[in-house]
Amino acid sequence: MLEVRGLSAWYGQAQALRDVGFDVREGELITLVGRNGAGKSTTLRCLMGLHRHMEGRVTLDGRDLAALPPHKRARAGLGYVPDDRGIYASLTVEENLLLPPQIGPTRWPLDRVYRAFPVLRERRAHSGAKLSGGEQQALSIARALRMGARVLLLDEPTEGLAPVLVRQLREMLLDAKREGLTMLLVEQNLRFATAVADRHYLLAQGTIVETLDATEIVARESELLRHLGV
Amino acid sequence: MDLGYLSVLLFNGLVNGAFYALLSLGLAIIFGVMRVVNFAHGAFYMLGAFAAYLLLQQAGIPFWPALLIAPLAVGLGGAVCERLLLRRLYTLDPLYSFLLTFGLTIFIQDAMRLRFGIQGQPYPLPGELASSVSLGLVSYPAYRLFVIAFSLAVCVAVWYVIERTRLGMVVRAATERTELTRALGIDVDRWITGVFAFGIALAALAGVLAAPMRNVSPLMGSELIILTFAVVVIGGLGSIAGAVAAGFLAGLLASVGAIFDPAIENVIVFALMAVILLVRPAGLFGSQEAA
Ligand SMILES: Nc1ncnc2c1ncn2[C@@H]1O[C@H](COP(=O)(O)OP(=O)(O)O)[C@@H](O)[C@H]1O
Ligand SMILES: [Mg+2]
Numbered sequence: 001m002l003e004v005r006g007l008s009a010w011y012g013q014a015q016a017l018r019d020v021g022f023d024v025r026e027g028e029l030i031t032l033v034g035r036n037g038a039g040k041s042t043t044l045r046c047l048m049g050l051h052r053h054m055e056g057r058v059t060l061d062g063r064d065l066a067a068l069p070p071h072k073r074a075r076a077g078l079g080y081v082p083d084d085r086g087i088y089a090s091l092t093v094e095e096n097l098l099l100p101p102q103i104g105p106t107r108w109p110l111d112r113v114y115r116a117f118p119v120l121r122e123r124r125a126h127s128g129a130k131l132s133g134g135e136q137q138a139l140s141i142a143r144a145l146r147m148g149a150r151v152l153l154l155d156e157p158t159e160g161l162a163p164v165l166v167r168q169l170r171e172m173l174l175d176a177k178r179e180g181l182t183m184l185l186v187e188q189n190l191r192f193a194t195a196v197a198d199r200h201y202l203l204a205q206g207t208i209v210e211t212l213d214a215t216e217i218v219a220r221e222s223e224l225l226r227h228l229g230v
Numbered sequence: 231m232d233l234g235y236l237s238v239l240l241f242n243g244l245v246n247g248a249f250y251a252l253l254s255l256g257l258a259i260i261f262g263v264m265r266v267v268n269f270a271h272g273a274f275y276m277l278g279a280f281a282a283y284l285l286l287q288q289a290g291i292p293f294w295p296a297l298l299i300a301p302l303a304v305g306l307g308g309a310v311c312e313r314l315l316l317r318r319l320y321t322l323d324p325l326y327s328f329l330l331t332f333g334l335t336i337f338i339q340d341a342m343r344l345r346f347g348i349q350g351q352p353y354p355l356p357g358e359l360a361s362s363v364s365l366g367l368v369s370y371p372a373y374r375l376f377v378i379a380f381s382l383a384v385c386v387a388v389w390y391v392i393e394r395t396r397l398g399m400v401v402r403a404a405t406e407r408t409e410l411t412r413a414l415g416i417d418v419d420r421w422i423t424g425v426f427a428f429g430i431a432l433a434a435l436a437g438v439l440a441a442p443m444r445n446v447s448p449l450m451g452s453e454l455i456i457l458t459f460a461v462v463v464i465g466g467l468g469s470i471a472g473a474v475a476a477g478f479l480a481g482l483l484a485s486v487g488a489i490f491d492p493a494i495e496n497v498i499v500f501a502l503m504a505v506i507l508l509v510r511p512a513g514l515f516g517s518q519e520a521a
Contacts, residue, residue, distance in 0.1 A: 049413075100416070
């Protein structure tokens with residue numbers, strides 16, 4: 001469904017990504033795992049068209065995204081959940097949900113969003129800035145689901161969340177997966193990645209150094225944790 | 231000091247504040263969405279006044295229709311400037327767009343000076359408002375009261391659109407996080423021409439309002455624009471409510487300051503800016519984190 005080939009990216013002279021390639025097939029949840037600075041966020045920003053200084057080929061259902069500006073990529077089905085959650089302080093919680101256009105047949109009505117995330121209904125009239133970290137994360141994901149995104153790009157959703165919220169998030173992603181949603185998850189948290197993903201790409205210093213399936217990653221957990229510097 | 235004199239000063243302050251508010255509102259909207267510091271705002275204000283003047287001289291179209299036609303025409307000119315000129319610079323350092331609007335200002339001012347000379351042209355008060363209204367202690371020119379009320383109404387209407395409509399929601403989102411807003415499926419560029427044209431139309435509207443009070447002259451915007459920048463900073467860059475509140479506040483303070491010495495009006499606006507920058511670097515209504 002989503003194919004990335006030969007992706008390289010630069011910040012000025014410094015190369016942040018080197019020949020990155022991976023696939024996300026329909027209904028899969030795959031992770032890009034790597035330590036801080038490995039290039040995970042840059043990869044997602046390249047996919048969304050937010051980082052322009054890049055080379056390589058990104059296709060969604062065979063359609064080359066190179067010529068598409070960010071808003072058309074979103075409309076093509078990419079749902080972006082950025083690393084800082086991207087909640088607007090000048091919009092209410094409900095306006096945060098209503099802002100993106102509704103695309104795709106899998107879009108969620110507001111009602112369903114509120115049933116899945118009751119806390120957002122409670123806070124619908126509050127400013128987005130008034131939410132806790134976990135609520136912001138829920139809002140960011142709910143916003144992408146309401147759009148009807150077909151591929152969710154999640155940038156370290158567990159970061160800064162209390163363990164109980166991480167567990168809730170895991171259930172939420174597994175539910176979404178059961179419903180057939182395709183997801184690309186970027187993580188430093190290997191335990192979390194292991195619990196939800198079908199396949200893992202290990203990213204180090206801007207290149208993919210290994211591809212592991214769900215069983216391999218369990219077998220080699222301690223080695224990988226060392227690699228991630230945890 | 232007698233109360234009548236004081237109330238006249240306060241009303242004068244509100245009249246000046248009305249102009250600051252309309253101008254800084256346009257500047258704030260343009261800066262918020264586009265990150266363009268539009269130095270040419272004063273020139274478009276002047277064009278608004280000239281448009282009203284020419285409508286009257288050339289076509290016999292009086293004040294009231296001009297109040298609508300002039301902002302539309304000048305706003306359209308703003309849209310053309312955005313499409314033909316500014317649009318090319320968005321990927322560059324914001325300094326370039328500032329320099330462009332600076333050049334545009336000089337071009338517009340000199341073109342008007344060449345055509346109409348430096349001397350101011352008078353513009354008649356609309357007949358309905360030529361009289362004075364008694365306010366108890368003093369009587370005050372009806373036209374000036376109209377300026378206060380009208381610009382307040384415009385500010386409230388703009389505020390309503392921005393806070394309560396879908397259009398405003400997109401403008402707020404694009405103001406806060408332009409790139410993210412794109413990534414959420416919104417074609418921000420499509421809105422930008424409209425936002426710029428709207429900000430320019432507000433400047434032209436202020437120009438039309440100014441015409442019957444001040445002479446219509448090519449340089450009428452150049453002094454005002456510097457003060458307006460100070461007002462925008464006082465209110466908080468990109469803050470809509472801040473621009474309006476700071477506009478009226480600056481107008482009032484400057485006018486009260488004129489009790490002591492009429493020459494210090496402008497000094498007061500800049501002193502207020504300096505104090506605000508020391509105490510609240512992001513301005514009265516700016517988000518303090520962004521500073
Ligand atoms: N805006 C930027 N300017 C310059 N370098 C950057 C910028 N953002 C990221 N980088 C660099 O690019 C590399 C990859 O960063 P990033 O994609 O954010 O990594 P990750 O998300 O895996 O932590 C890092 O070396 C980082 O320092
Ligand atoms: Mg990151």
